[in-house]
Each structure stands twice: as C-alpha cells, then as structure tokens.
Amino acid sequence: MGSDGSSRAGPGLRIVTAEKRLHSSFRDPSGYVFIRDGVVYRHIGHGYLPHYRQLVESGLYDHLVKLRLLIPHEEVDPGLSGADAALVLKPERVRTISYPYEWSFGMLRDAALATLSIQRHALERGMVLKDASAYNIQFHRGVPTLIDTLSFEPYVEGKPWIAYRQFCQHFVAPLALMSLVDARFGRSLGLYLDGFPLDFASRLCPRTSWLKPWLLVHLHLHARAQQSRGLHAARPSPSVGSQGRPGSFSRQSLVGLIDSLESLVKGLRWNPPKTTWRDYYAETNYSDQASEAKRRIVRSYLDLLGPIERAWDLGANTAEFSRLIAERGVATVAWDIDVAAVEIAYRRIKEQGPEALLPLVQDLTNPSPGIGWALKERDSLVDRGPVDLVLALALVHHLAIGNNVPLTQVAQHFSQLGEYLVVEFVPKEDSQVQRMLKSREDIFEDYSRDGFEEAFGETCEILRRDAVPDSERTLYLMRRRG
C-alpha cells in the first residue's frame, strides 16, 4: 500500500482505495475531513481556496501554528480526495479526540480563551473566525488547539461577528453555569450539541449573576434578545452609529467585543471543592509502602509490554498512575467521574506535563454515547477505542458492588476497550469494600479473587498476578484473547 493512499494491484493498474468521510464533517460546505488508509485528510473545495490562500499568505497560519493555537498541516496531492478538491491538507494527527462534555471547567475555559485569542490574531491579519464551536478545539499535545483550518473568512468592515451566538452558547453559558451553579453542568453539553441554550442558562444562573456587567449583556440580555428575535428586549442604544459611520459595527467594536468576552471568561472561576475523590490518595487506607509497591508493579508491567501507543486509565482520579504511562510518551487518557479530580489533574499537567496525558470526565456506568446526527456525529467512548492498554486500579469494586455489574460483564467491557489490561482486585476484606457493604446487603457471592479470575479468564489470558504488599489487594496483567 502506498503512502499516498493508493495501492498497486499489478503492472499499470492503480487502485485508489476508498476514502471514508467523517460523520461529523458535513455542516460547512468549504470542505470536509476524510480518512484514507488510517490517515486523516482535509478536503478543500474550490470556493474556499481564496480564503485558505489568504490564511497562508497573510502569515496568520504560521503565526497561529507557532503559538500552538492552530493544528499544523502539509499540503498533499489533491487526487487523494475522491471528489474534486482544490487542495487536500494532511493535518498533524490528534491522538485523542475529546468532547466539551468531557472537559473540566478549566479545560473549557482555556478552550474559550484560545478561541478568542485566535479571533484576535485573525482580525489583526484581516480575517475572522466564521464559527466558534467548542468541538473545533481539541487538546493537542496538552494545549487547546483549533483543528478546523477552514474556520477563517475575510473580515468585512462593518459586520458584527457571525459566530458570536455560537461562542456564547458553546462557552459563555456553560462556563457561567459551571462557575456559578455547579461544575457538573459541563456534562449537560452533550444534550445540546450547538451549545447550551442561553435562555435556559439565564434562568438557571443565580440572580447575583445579573450584577456582573458582561454576563448581564452576553448571557442575560442576549438570551432575551434571542427570545424576542430582537424586538423590544434590548432597546437600541443612542450610541449606535456614534462612530462616524452611521450604524457601523466598526473594527473597534469587534475588538471591544473580543475584549469584553475575554474579560467575562477570565472573570469566571471555579476551584475544586474537597470531594471524596480529590482526597482519595490522602485518605485511603493505602500505606506509603503499599502505594510505592503498586507503582513498582505497574512500572514492571509497562516494561513487560514494551512500546505501546495509546492507553486509557479508567477511574484515574487525579491521574497519579496515568502519569507513569504518559511519561513514557504513550498518549494516555485519565478518565474519571469526578470533575474536581479531572480539574486538579489538568492544572497539574498544565504546570508540569506530560503533554501526552489528557484528563477527561467520564461516568463509566453511563459512558459517552454516540450522539448528534444519526448518532454518529460524536463518537462514543467505545468507538474511540480500542487502545493498547487499559488500566483499572481500585475500580472493579465500584462497578461490581457500587453499581451491581457482574464481574463477567466488567471483564467483557474492559476487553472491548483495550488489548492489554492492568486491573486491581480489591477483596471484600479490604476496608474500602467493607465501607461500601456497610449500608447494603451483601448479595455479591461471586465477588472473590477466584470469582474475579474466573470472570476475566473467560475473555483474557492472565499474564501476571502480583499481591500488593502491605494490603489485601492483587494486581493483574492480562491480555485479551483472540
């Protein structure tokens, strides 16, 4: 198979392999994303070509790439696209696709600030963002990066920002709710793919939020203007048209809009409260000796595995163990249900790295489904796998006892997500499990070390089994059969 997406079946006969267009790439007629031979490409239509040229020739592309705000790409053979392309781009591959409803507060806030920064740089070079979807941002090598290279259009003097509504719905409303009401609101973004409805957010925010001037304007009054379709909710100010040219939304007004949105986003803050999971490592019954032994065992498993590319740490808490994998350059996702733990992990990664580590919010008892148009626009958790390694430390008892999932089903699901599994078994004798069983009847006859090995033995081969010293727990290294 040739690297240009073609294969040769015989002398003189060239078979071009089929392209697979991404299900999420259909809204913008400027182009679309497709995959050929596992490589991601971006098709640019003839209509968009002048805008793309302006992006490059104005120096905006180089500038944004240098600032790590835009995904770098190379121009490749337009023939790689099955349709008539003006250009085909091969962007740098994003190793993990994540969605805003899986981000913590700080991640969504940084994505919002990145979007505004891009808009500001674009305006300086005569262009603007024609959309401001949070889904256009991905955490690439640890930082929020715009992945839609076709999001730019020439700036036309006098025009307001066409993506203002989208920015407020995708960023302002959820950030306000997460900051002022509850950080778990982020998860609800999965219900509203085009951002949180402003009128709904306005009703949910506390009355005191009306005292924040930019929130009053960009959320509350904006919501009312939307509801009345601009009828009477917001009276036109006498200052409209005061800039020399009657009624003009001048360049200066647009800069002011970006300033005000930036000031609003920066003013929204959230600090993780003390939660069960945040203080897990401090409060757990693990001794320092057991904890260090567990690290040593996990490291030895990683040594045994050799080079791998992708790993998922399920129930990762603040990503302490995910770090052991990511530090080896493996693209690692630290999934956890607790938004505070994910926020803490994100802040630490921002300060210290490693950039291969991405913390994300995930409820494993109800994981991200496929959503959007035809349920294919945003991939489910399972669709984004399988990965090379799944790590599940101190998690199985929460699924089996906390959520009544039979061990065989836990084993089947883990095997679906990864080829190699590192799983910790916590027996009933452990004080954490004892605590869970205190307030409920013990109906878990099969929950034992033997039951665990039997359940996982159906789908996996057990490669290693190590007792964690100074604890009742056991670590397993397993490989999915077949």
Add this chain to the structure above:
Amino acid sequence: VNIRRESTSYADMFRGIHWSTNLTVSLLLLVVLSTPASAYLDGGTGSLFVQVVLAGVLAGLVMAKSVWFSIKDGIGRIFARRTGSTHSDR
C-alpha cells in the same frame, strides 16, 4: 425591490422603536445578513442585534483603554528617562 422588502421586514422587528434608530439598525442588519458565500452559520437575528446595539459602547471602551495605556506609557517613559539620566550621571 428585494432590498426594500428585506429592509421592511427587518424594520418590522423593531416596531415601536424610534424611526431613525429603527432605520439605522435595519440598514445595518441588511448589510450584516448579506453574508459571503462561505458563511454557513446562522448568526441569529437576536445575537446580531445585541452586537449592533453594543457597537458604540464596545468601541468606546477600546478607545478608553487605548487612551489609558498611552497615558500609562507616557508616565512610564518619563520615569524611565529619569532613571536613565541617573545612570548617565554615574
């Protein structure tokens, strides 16, 4: 004919507002909504309206900020010059 019709249609949205402001906003929205072919997003009439209404305030704030920074820079430069002269005296 089309232009007049659209203008009337947007003007209808702002019934009850003073006619001169009404005309200004209507004409502006006409410009705003006649977007280039690449704009696939619906900006939302209410959202564009908010921006138009805020235009003057936003521009004014940018101007005020710019004036403030030039004053600050000016003061900074005076102090820098004084510090510089101290150095040259040495």
